[in-house]
Amino acid sequence: MLFNSIDFAVFLPLVFLLYWTVFNRSLRLQNAFLLVVSAVFYGWWDWRYLGLVFISAAIDYVVAISLDGTSDEKRRRWLLTLSMVANLGMLGFFKYCDFFITSFNDAFTFMGMPIGLRTLNIVLPVGISFYTFQTMSYTIDVYRKQIKASHDPIAFSAYILFFPQLVAGPIERAGQFLPQFHQHRTFDLAMARDGLRQILWGLFKKVVIADNCAPIVNSIYGDIDHASGSAIVLATVLFAFQVYGDFSGYSDIAIGSARLLGFSLMRNFAYPYFSRDIAEFWRRWHISLSTWFRDYLYIPLGGSRGGKWMAMRNSLIIFTVSGFWHGAAWNFVLWGLINGLYFIPLVWTDKTRQHMEIVAKGRTFPTLSELGRMLITFMLVCTFYVIFRSQGLGGMYTAFSGILSASLFTIPSMLLTKPVAITLGASALMFLFEWSARERAYGLMLDPRIPAWGRYGIYYGLVLIIVAFAPMAGGEFIYFQF
Amino acid sequence: MLRKFLVQCTVLALPILGGILLYGWWNKTYFPAPRLTPNIAVNEKVDRIVRLQREGADVLSLGSSMTLNNLASGPVLAHFKGLRYVNAGAWGMGAGELIQFGPMLVERLKPRIVLVAMSPLDLIKGSRLSPRDSAAIVRHLDSARPMMGYLWHREAAYYLRQMELNKIRFDDPGNYEYLGYDASGAALLQVDPERREPGRYAEVPPSYDKLKQERYEAFARFANYLAERDIRMIVLSSPFREGLTNEAVNALFAQHHARLHGILDPLGHTLLEAGDRTWPDALYADASHFNADGAERFTAHCLAQLRD
Numbered sequence A: 001m002l003f004n005s006i007d008f009a010v011f012l013p014l015v016f017l018l019y020w021t022v023f024n025r026s027l028r029l030q031n032a033f034l035l036v037v038s039a040v041f042y043g044w045w046d047w048r049y050l051g052l053v054f055i056s057a058a059i060d061y062v063v064a065i066s067l068d069g070t071s072d073e074k075r076r077r078w079l080l081t082l083s084m085v086a087n088l089g090m091l092g093f094f095k096y097c098d099f100f101i102t103s104f105n106d107a108f109t110f111m112g113m114p115i116g117l118r119t120l121n122i123v124l125p126v127g128i129s130f131y132t133f134q135t136m137s138y139t140i141d142v143y144r145k146q147i148k149a150s151h152d153p154i155a156f157s158a159y160i161l162f163f164p165q166l167v168a169g170p171i172e173r174a175g176q177f178l179p180q181f182h183q184h185r186t187f188d189l190a191m192a193r194d195g196l197r198q199i200l201w202g203l204f205k206k207v208v209i210a211d212n213c214a215p216i217v218n219s220i221y222g223d224i225d226h227a228s229g230s231a232i233v234l235a236t237v238l239f240a241f242q243v244y245g246d247f248s249g250y251s252d253i254a255i256g257s258a259r260l261l262g263f264s265l266m267r268n269f270a271y272p273y274f275s276r277d278i279a280e281f282w283r284r285w286h287i288s289l290s291t292w293f294r295d296y297l298y299i300p301l302g303g304s305r306g307g308k309w310m311a312m313r314n315s316l317i318i319f320t321v322s323g324f325w326h327g328a329a330w331n332f333v334l335w336g337l338i339n340g341l342y343f344i345p346l347v348w349t350d351k352t353r354q355h356m357e358i359v360a361k362g363r364t365f366p367t368l369s370e371l372g373r374m375l376i377t378f379m380l381v382c383t384f385y386v387i388f389r390s391q392g393l394g395g396m397y398t399a400f401s402g403i404l405s406a407s408l409f410t411i412p413s414m415l416l417t418k419p420v421a422i423t424l425g426a427s428a429l430m431f432l433f434e435w436s437a438r439e440r441a442y443g444l445m446l447d448p449r450i451p452a453w454g455r456y457g458i459y460y461g462l463v464l465i466i467v468a469f470a471p472m473a474g475g476e477f478i479y480f481q482f
Numbered sequence B: 001m002l003r004k005f006l007v008q009c010t011v012l013a014l015p016i017l018g019g020i021l022l023y024g025w026w027n028k029t030y031f032p033a034p035r036l037t038p039n040i041a042v043n044e045k046v047d048r049i050v051r052l053q054r055e056g057a058d059v060l061s062l063g064s065s066m067t068l069n070n071l072a073s074g075p076v077l078a079h080f081k082g083l084r085y086v087n088a089g090a091w092g093m094g095a096g097e098l099i100q101f102g103p104m105l106v107e108r109l110k111p112r113i114v115l116v117a118m119s120p121l122d123l124i125k126g127s128r129l130s131p132r133d134s135a136a137i138v139r140h141l142d143s144a145r146p147m148m149g150y151l152w153h154r155e156a157a158y159y160l161r162q163m164e165l166n167k168i169r170f171d172d173p174g175n176y177e178y179l180g181y182d183a184s185g186a187a188l189l190q191v192d193p194e195r196r197e198p199g200r201y202a203e204v205p206p207s208y209d210k211l212k213q214e215r216y217e218a219f220a221r222f223a224n225y226l227a228e229r230d231i232r233m234i235v236l237s238s239p240f241r242e243g244l245t246n247e248a249v250n251a252l253f254a255q256h257h258a259r260l261h262g263i264l265d266p267l268g269h270t271l272l273e274a275g276d277r278t279w280p281d282a283l284y285a286d287a288s289h290f291n292a293d294g295a296e297r298f299t300a301h302c303l304a305q306l307r308d
Helices: A006-021 A027-068 A073-110 A128-143 A153-161 A174-181 A189-221 A229-260 A278-284 A287-298 A308-326 A330-348 A368-389 A392-403 A418-436 A452-469 B002-026 B040-052 B065-070 B073-079 B098-109 B131-142 B148-152 B156-169 B213-228 B247-267 B292-303
Strands: B059-062 B085-087 B113-118 B232-237 B270-272
Touching (some): A027 A073, A128 A153, A128 A174, A128 A287, A153 A174, A189 A229, A278 A330, A278 A368, A308 A330, A330 A368, A368 A392, B065 B292, B073 B085, B073 B292, B098 B113, B098 B213, B131 B148, B213 B247, B232 B247, B232 B292, B247 B270
Parallel strands (some): B232 B270
């Protein structure tokens, strides 16, 4: 079920009503109800893959209890390995099997020894990259004795399957999130209102920004051989807006939906396009994944404890792995690697943490230097997106060749069309809101000094824009494919 | 607190829902058919048949925009006096798609005669129906409650956007996407010279080698399908406008007609050609689609060749 569908528009209010009126009598009822509706939510897409989520949850539930029940280090390591192999095995099979088969075929063909292995044409179960990471983090935390294993299978399964964040995160940590399933939730008016507002903001970003950018980006990247350099630049900038609107919009709807049900999810985006360098960008983009890799890969690899060389090596590793997590294709690996290469100079010069506060804090406008840094960072990010969006390495080469040609200095014919004007106008509106709210949690968390009539005017205005500019074919969320 | 929240939500949502409902009611004549397939013309046509023409047809016309736009209902009704007639033509349902789309309608409307207006372009392109599209069409055709189609295909933004577009599609015959059906289901164009799309008007007819073998084969399967059921097919070959007609185009038609005769004649079907006279440019909306007057003349001219 997509967040931007009629189905969800019926599903969420229904769940909300039943949750707070019928199933709020006990914690167990609340959790059982959440588990059932989460299964319905996931099964709406394809019920056959529901079994996989339950298998993943069951393995980690049993492994974690076993980990808690033994102090034998050898056995504990064995149990952890079992969980890792099971989760990564599932992820590897469904996500990477065909990629490796194709890569082997290509490699052997290149060496003049074609082997003709058949791909399995496996369908990627939605959300597998997210829920496997969430279950793994739980088991690792139990192994590290940072949290106690859950002995309530209903609460634990509801934590894994919790529908607002099941298919595309945020990837929650058990330490922060699981305890919320062990506490009876009571309705909180302020929280529910805030949740609704964040859902509205997420819908605006997804439906108006991302879904309107998508056809323009697709048309240019779909015919990259004939696109001018300036058109590719335009498409890449629009893709930057699309991917942000899509994924941060999804996260906003997820967080807002969870708040309606009395849960707090972690923040996943913190205005990444206002970053002044790449390190800051990655602290603000897909925060739940970046911190996951930091806690469960970067630090276990030694982090920065072994000096700069080790910090640089480890940074390069996590960026490359992160690229591979995003997609089973070489351009994603390269994308991750190049991100790492951009990051390394900051590690070398000890400048990875020079911008910890949001830009222009306490001021209305940034300084010229800050503006310049933001623009340069955005341009660097856009070069990543050329790699990210291109169809394979060949497509990437064509895109960069186009950008570096004389056609870069032409005016793209699409620039003056209505769809581009709509997307650019809506994106400008989004960034205006986000700039003014950058010291708060999300773009529609308005300045409390705005009077009620002004706030409601803005909410109705956004609804009107959504109704007026929602494109005919509302696309799936990009991150579902990861 | 929960009650307060629910009341607030309801009060705030009322103007939004009311506004959308009011807008929908105001434009109800333009409300689109359920989104059964990505092909709007197919959706509108199937829905129309379900709502208005379900009782069956003695004469059923099938095919692409050639059937929809070039087959005028007047001459057909005049020729087949007293028979029930349904024009089920829709864009994209060309020679290759007839075997997909045709049987769904033939089995339900039980015609004795099937008319197909066809141009060589039908042997080049079409929009294939996926198994999912076909299943959706069948379900809608068999549905006792056509309104349920909206429940199966819940795409609010699609309906809102299409409603806007339908204001042009349903009312303006000068638009190439015109779907303002007459009582039988034909939609005759009336594109005035100043509104013609130059690219469409000047589209050069293809050469015979561009016509696809597999589309002829699919068409032959449909011809066989009808013959097995004792249904007679009458194919009306639609010509290009005079300004584009030359020796090469005549050669194209000669080869194309020979191929069609090879398929149709052994099965007892009929091919009606229109190449015995010229078709002035003024009768056309573009290279191959007639305006209303041209469609009337073309249909009458072809049907006059029928002796039985």
